[in-house]
Amino acid sequence: MDxxxxxxxxxxxxxxxxxxxxGLLQQPEVFxxxxxDNESNRVSIWxxxxxxxxxxxxxxxxxxxxxxxxxDGDVMDLQALSLAHVWERAHRYSCDNAPxxxxxxxxxxxxxxxxxGRVILYKADQTEVVRVxxxxxxxxxxxxxxxxxxEVLTVNSIGQLKMWDFRQQSDSPAxxxxxxxxxxxxxxxxxxxxxxxxxxxxxxxxxxCIWDVRQGNTPFSLIEAHSAEMWEVHFHPSNPNHLFTCSExxxxxxxxxxxxxxxxxxxxxxxxxxxxxxxxxxLAGEDDSVVSSWLAGDxxxxxxxATHMLPSQTLSVNSLDVLEQCLVCGxxxxxxxxxxxxxx
Amino acid sequence: MEEVxxxxxxxxxxxxxxxxxRHLGFEWGPGDLLVYETNYKLSAGSPxxxxxxxxxxxxxxxxxxxxNESHLIFVGLQKIKEDVPSKNxxxxxxxxxxxxxxxxxxxxxxxxxxxxxxxxxxYGDQVSIxxxxxxxxxxxxxxFIDAAPAGSLLLxxxxxxxxxxxDVDARAREVLQSESPAQHQSYWxxxxxxxxxxxxxxxxxxxxxxxxxxxxxxxxFKRMDVxxxxxxxxxxxxxxxxxxxxxxxxxxxxxxDRCLQDNTFASNRHLETIVKxxxxxxxxxxxxxxxxxxxYHFLVTRLLFTHPTIKPPDLHYYAQSSMxxxxxxxxxxxxxxxxxxxAFEFDLHQVIKDCSIALNNWWFVAHLTDLLDHCKLxxxxxxxxxxxxxxxxxxxxxxxxxxxxxxxxxxxxYFDHCPEFGRVYLELQIERIPLDxxxxxxxxxxxxxxxxxxxxxxxICKIMAKRALRNNRLGSALSWSxxxxxxxxATLISERFLQDYCNKGxxxxxxLLDNLGPAMLLSDRLTFLGKYREFHRLYGExxxxxxxxxxxxxxxxxxxxxxxxxxxxxDALPLLEQKEVKTRTTHALHxxxxxxxxxxxxxxxxxxxxxxLALARNLAxxxxxxxxxxx
Numbered sequence: 001m002d003x004x005x006x007x008x009x010x011x012x013x014x015x016x017x018x019x020x021x022x023g024l025l026q027q028p029e030v031f032x033x034x035x036x037d038n039e040s041n042r043v044s045i046w047x048x049x050x051x052x053x054x055x056x057x058x059x060x061x062x063x064x065x066x067x068x069x070x071x072d073g074d075v076m077d078l079q080a081l082s083l084a085h086v087w088e089r090a091h092r093y094s095c096d097n098a099p100x101x102x103x104x105x106x107x108x109x110x111x112x113x114x115x116x117g118r119v120i121l122y123k124a125d126q127t128e129v130v131r132v133x134x135x136x137x138x139x140x141x142x143x144x145x146x147x148x149x150x151e152v153l154t155v156n157s158i159g160q161l162k163m164w165d166f167r168q169q170s171d172s173p174a175x176x177x178x179x180x181x182x183x184x185x186x187x188x189x190x191x192x193x194x195x196x197x198x199x200x201x202x203x204x205x206x207x208x209c210i211w212d213v214r215q216g217n218t219p220f221s222l223i224e225a226h227s228a229e230m231w232e233v234h235f236h237p238s239n240p241n242h243l244f245t246c247s248e249x250x251x252x253x254x255x256x257x258x259x260x261x262x263x264x265x266x267x268x269x270x271x272x273x274x275x276x277x278x279x280x281x282x283l284a285g286e287d288d289s290v291v292s293s294w295l296a297g298d299x300x301x302x303x304x305x306a307t308h309m310l311p312s313q314t315l316s317v318n319s320l321d322v323l324e325q326c327l328v329c330g331x332x333x334x335x336x337x338x339x340x341x342x343x344x
Numbered sequence: 345m346e347e348v349x350x351x352x353x354x355x356x357x358x359x360x361x362x363x364x365x366r367h368l369g370f371e372w373g374p375g376d377l378l379v380y381e382t383n384y385k386l387s388a389g390s391p392x393x394x395x396x397x398x399x400x401x402x403x404x405x406x407x408x409x410x411x412n413e414s415h416l417i418f419v420g421l422q423k424i425k426e427d428v429p430s431k432n433x434x435x436x437x438x439x440x441x442x443x444x445x446x447x448x449x450x451x452x453x454x455x456x457x458x459x460x461x462x463x464x465x466x467y468g469d470q471v472s473i474x475x476x477x478x479x480x481x482x483x484x485x486x487x488f489i490d491a492a493p494a495g496s497l498l499l500x501x502x503x504x505x506x507x508x509x510x511d512v513d514a515r516a517r518e519v520l521q522s523e524s525p526a527q528h529q530s531y532w533x534x535x536x537x538x539x540x541x542x543x544x545x546x547x548x549x550x551x552x553x554x555x556x557x558x559x560x561x562x563x564x565f566k567r568m569d570v571x572x573x574x575x576x577x578x579x580x581x582x583x584x585x586x587x588x589x590x591x592x593x594x595x596x597x598x599x600x601d602r603c604l605q606d607n608t609f610a611s612n613r614h615l616e617t618i619v620k621x622x623x624x625x626x627x628x629x630x631x632x633x634x635x636x637x638x639x640y641h642f643l644v645t646r647l648l649f650t651h652p653t654i655k656p657p658d659l660h661y662y663a664q665s666s667m668x669x670x671x672x673x674x675x676x677x678x679x680x681x682x683x684x685x686x687a688f689e690f691d692l693h694q695v696i697k698d699c700s701i702a703l704n705n706w707w708f709v710a711h712l713t714d715l716l717d718h719c720k721l722x723x724x725x726x727x728x729x730x731x732x733x734x735x736x737x738x739x740x741x742x743x744x745x746x747x748x749x750x751x752x753x754x755x756x757x758y759f760d761h762c763p764e765f766g767r768v769y770l771e772l773q774i775e776r777i778p779l780d781x782x783x784x785x786x787x788x789x790x791x792x793x794x795x796x797x798x799x800x801x802x803x804i805c806k807i808m809a810k811r812a813l814r815n816n817r818l819g820s821a822l823s824w825s826x827x828x829x830x831x832x833x834a835t836l837i838s839e840r841f842l843q844d845y846c847n848k849g850x851x852x853x854x855x856l857l858d859n860l861g862p863a864m865l866l867s868d869r870l871t872f873l874g875k876y877r878e879f880h881r882l883y884g885e886x887x888x889x890x891x892x893x894x895x896x897x898x899x900x901x902x903x904x905x906x907x908x909x910x911x912x913x914x915d916a917l918p919l920l921e922q923k924e925v926k927t928r929t930t931h932a933l934h935x936x937x938x939x940x941x942x943x944x945x946x947x948x949x950x951x952x953x954x955x956x957l958a959l960a961r962n963l964a965x966x967x968x969x970x971x972x973x974x975x
Contacts, residue, residue, distance in 0.1 A: 007412055009405040011750055013783075037750045037784065096815070099781040115782055117817060138819025138853035140782055157782075157823045158856060176855065183861050185823060204786070228790055248790055312420070315753060316787065332753050332787075334412045 002311050003327070003339035008065075010035035010042065012330025017323040018045075027340065028323045033330055036318075048338065102143045104152070111152050113141035119154060119164060133164065133171050143189045147196050153213070155186035155201055163213065177217055179209070188233045193240050202230030202245055208255075223304065225253060232320050239344045244309075244327065246317035252309040252329055254342075310337060376747065401705045402748050406454050407470065411745070413447045414711055415754045421718060422761045434490070437719050441485040444711060448478045476680050477708050479508055480699065483687050484712060487656070488721055494655040495589065496580040498647055502542050505644045509637070512537045516550065525553040532614045537635045539618055540645045544572045567608055568615055571600055571622060578652065590653050597623070624649035630669060639670035640684055656690070663688035692721060696733070710741035710758075735762045739769055746773045756791055767795070775800055779808065782820075789827070802828045809833050813840070819856040822863075822870075831867040838869035842876075842908065851877055872903045883919070892919050899936050913937055914951065917958050930963045 013036035017028040029048045035041045046065055098116035105111070108124040117137040121130045139157045147153050150166045151174070159182075162173035185204045192198035197214045206226030209219035226247035236242040243255040310317070315332035322328075327339040371378045376397040401407050421440050424433065452474045459467035486492065486500040506512075516538065519528045531550070538547035548569055576592045578584075600622045609615035620628040629636075629645055636642045643666035647654050654662070663685055671677060677685070679702045686694040700709050716722055717734040731739070742758035745751045755773075759766035774792060779785045785808050792800045805828030812820035818837060825833040845851055857877040864874040875898055882891040895916055898904050904912060916933055937955055 007409040009408040009412075011753070039749055098815070099783075101781075101783070115817070115820070116815070117819070138817065138856045139823050140817070140820050156819075158819060158859065160855065160859065162855075173855075176859075178859055180861070183823070183826070183859070183863055228794075229786060248787065312416075314416070333416065334408065 003309065003337040005335045005337050006046075007333075007335050008033065008044070009334055011037050011332050011334055012318060012336060014319045015328045015330040015336060016319075016321045017326065017328060020323065026324075028326050031321070031328045031338075033336060046336070048340075101141060104144050104146055106146045106149065111144055111146070113144045113154055115140040117141060117156075119144070119152070121166060131166065136164070136171070136173070137162065142185065142187045145189050145191050145199075147191055147199075147213070153189060153191070153199060155189045157185035159183040159186055159203065161186070161189070161199070161201065161211065161213070175213065177211060177213065180218065187229055187231055190233045190235055192235055193237050195240075200233045200235065200243060202226075202233045202247075204229050206230050206247055206249070208233065208243075208245060225255075225306070226251060228316075231316070231318050234320060234322050236322055236344055238324065242344045244320055244322050246320045246329055248316040250310075250314045250316055250331070252317050252320060252327075252337075253306045254309050256305045256307075258305060309339060373747075401470065401707075402744065402751065404466075404470065406451060406458065406467075408751070409454075410447060410451045411707065411751055411754060413450075414444060414707070415757065417443050417447070418711060418714065418761075419757050421715065424718070434719075437489050437715065438485065441481070441489050441715060444715070445478055445481055445485070448474055448481070452478070473703070475508075477703075479680075480683055480687065480695070481708070481712060482507065483684060484695070484716070487659075487687060487690065488692065488716060489719055491656075494653050495578045495586045497656060497659075498644070498652050498654055499578060499580070501644045502648065505641050506541050506543070509541070509641060512541065516546065519550065520553070525550070533635060535614070536618065536621070536632060539572075539621055540629070540632060540635060540641070542577075542645075542648050544575050548572050564609060564611060564615060567603065568618065571596075571603065571619070574599075575622070586653055593652055621645075622649060626650075626669070633670070636670075639667045639681065642666050642670045643688075660685075660689040692716065693733075696737075700737070706737060706741035706744055710737040713737050731762070731764045735764055735766075738762055739765060742766075743769065743773070752777060753787075760795075770795070771797055771800060775803055779804070782808070802830060804828075805830060806833060809837075813837065818853055822856065826863045826866060829866065834867040835869040838867065838873040841873055842869075842905070846908075846911065851880070868903045869905070872898060872905070876904075879915070883915075888919055892916070895919070896932050900932070909936065910951070913955055917955060930959060930966055934959050934963075 012033050014032075014034040016032050018030040018032065020026045020028050030045060031048075032043060032045050034043045044065055098114050100112050100114040103110060103112045105124075109130075110122040110124060112120050112122070113136075117135055117139065119133040119136045119141070121132075123130050137154070137156045137160075141154045141156045144152050144154045147163065152164050152166075154162050154164065156162070158178075160176055160178040162177075163175040165174045168174065184207070186201045187204065188202045190200050192200075197212050199211045199213055201209045201211065201219075202225070203209070206224065206228055208221075208223040208225040208230065210221045210223075211219045225245055226249050228248035230245050230247045233243065233245045236244070241257045244252065245255065246252045309327065310329075314335065317329050317331050320327060320329035322342070325340065325342045325344060327342055328336065330336050367382045369380050369382045373395075376395050378393055379396055380393045397403075402411075417440060424436060452471055455467045455471050455474070459471070482504050486497075486504055490500060492500045512534070515530055516534045519525050519531055519534050522528050525531060531554070535547055535550050538544075538550065551565060551569065551572075554565060574596055576589060576596055578586070578589045600619060603609065604619050604623055609619050617628060617631075621632075624646070626646060629642065629649070633642075636645065640663075643663055646666060647662060651658075651662070667677065667681060667685060671681075679698065683695055683698045683702070686698060696709050696713055699712075700706070703709070713722065713734045714737075717732075722733060738758055739762055742755040742762075745755035745758070752773075756770065759770040762769070774788060774797070777784075777788055779788065785804060789801060789804055792798075792804065805824045809821045809824035809828075809830070812818075812824060813836075818840060822834065822837050825837060841851065841853075841857070851857055854877075857874060858881070860870070860874045864871050875894060879891055879894045879898070882888075882894060895912060899909065899912060913933070913936065937959065
């Protein structure tokens, strides 16, 4: 089923579903979209309308605008929160404001990172920032994600992943991981929903890397996913065998690990998706059944299939979000695509 | 250079009556005009500078959708391969043309829906312009892209007219849904309108409401019904040839004429009018001016009832005469009428030229010309400045897009498909995009790198690196120089690091220096920096002989800057106290020391003394150690 497109007259930098209360098994219906590169940027909330009760009803309602509001500067990141607050000048250079590149929240705490290399911790109900890690990084930090309640992982533009533990007093990272070889900037990071040590990153060269943060300094797998910068990578929150990536080259890929012998080729448009594994040695003290299929080294048993989700070549897909069976993404062609029947 | 056909009309710029001085200066920009007041004498106060923009459509949020969607269609069109046989290509081109038109219509509908309040007049204007554009495009599609031959030509023209005269449907519905349709005041207007548009079945349906009422004149109505029903319509997919159709049509025409001569419908003046129309009486058709409302409707109706097998080349004669008859001697034709007439005359260039003058935005002419060019309908008409018409228009359109703060990304694809000048235009424009965030810079760089524009890549990276350096973000600055492979800037950054080290005594940004990797080799100074840091690290880990060897290699390889040699030797001091340094190393260090001493006369004497002492002691220790035989 093809996704429905809606042109919204602004280039979209981020789209996020409004979280659905867990356990209700509802499909998400409301999403937020933030724009960039406009003279006046906006954050807008869209609703998809009611679901059809019969399963073979066509979902071709277009998203309707519910409300929107102005936003100074480009919208770099969106997260859902129940309180609203503005922290002015949280990210700054000595003489100017610095762009904040990413925000992540695990209620009630928020962490933001920016081009000034700072990691800042806030609490949603306090006006003062809780903690600032100055000079966390000498280059721009592009993305951040929570590993545990007090630990975050950041990626920067010299290709390093850094783990920060807020329980520690010192301002240095608990761990640094990076690829040997070329220092390619990393743009996005996402943690496996169930297993906190598995992390996926995407970088400027379009490579998708799966890391195990407990072990070693090199990623477990390197996959040539895209031909240009990868902007976002997301594990599906309830079915982590599925992964979604979107990129500057205009494609949105849906990755699925399939174990078992039924292999179908995924090659669309003729480029290869190689699964290159390092260190196929299973981790000590680990059950085979617990080892995630993302980390299993034997590439003949576990394959990755990738499918293109968007019907044709578009301008850069800047953002995607996936929840239950719905996917929303936004492009530089000023279009929002919504897919409501994901095969997950 | 051709002369302009018409006098340029003066444009009034609103809001400029706040000027107090009487002189205006101006300067052209890429898409707009800078206007400022000036006074030849110096006086207090600072005048304002106004930015005047001609094309306001580009800022309209609804029209932006037009630009984005048509961009997608444009890119798809360029990808159609050359080796597909021409029949299939024609159907592809027709469907692309329909895509463009549906985008225009969608935009129009949205504008109409949202036209309320302050935007009403502005949106109203835009709607009427879009209507005209769609009308012209549709006609071009019928005449040029679809290039229907005689027979189907008229059918397409009928469709065209029906699409653009949509109020007939509304009125027909209104009449049919009323209580007694035959008594409705617009009843006969509806019937005649339907006949004028060649919609015989629907006209019969409406007429049947009348027939059921009056029993005595039912035979007359039956006659009319038969006439309407038997009107031959050419079927392009059928087996009937054009000549056969022509013969049939003539028979029918004679039948209608006989009815007229026999005064069969004399009892009802409306039916009389209808039969006169069916016979093709121009005066009668002309009397229905209000129902026709446009001369091109008149033209098509006239052709329907006099020359249904009209051939394309003969069209213009009828078009000219229809326009003259309809508009009358005193009303001058409007720009739209002239454009349509040029289309009927198959003068493509005139159509494009007139549209370019009449519209304030290159969108329409650029896309239409591009499509026509793909259909190989434009002769390669070299303009005075080197490129052909299509490229010129696409370049103009794309340059206009580039001045927009957001739509510049679309323009890149347009430039890509202009083989002669596109690249040059892109190179000039892409450096001028303001870069506020790194993410935007990354996107611009990706555009440049994909097209191997290395000059622009270097220049953009340098801008970003300089900005990072000013904000003291050395790591960012270095990653930008690495991306641009800019050795000179990498050297500059390394100098900054070393300066910081000399001032503070320790390195900043260790996470960067410890992880330079192969990027270290970009510049000598950077390599030195990396190795120097490694030396410090080795020292910190108590691996002294390796540290000393590294230090020595740094000095021998001459990548250490001269100014730092003294510092390096001073660093060597504590090493010399350690027991593991070999004689060779010490000798080498000593020779370097002498070199430094020679070059720099005014080094502090304490330092030199210390060094000399340390070197001597170390040498002594080493000789002893190496001389000793372990037993």
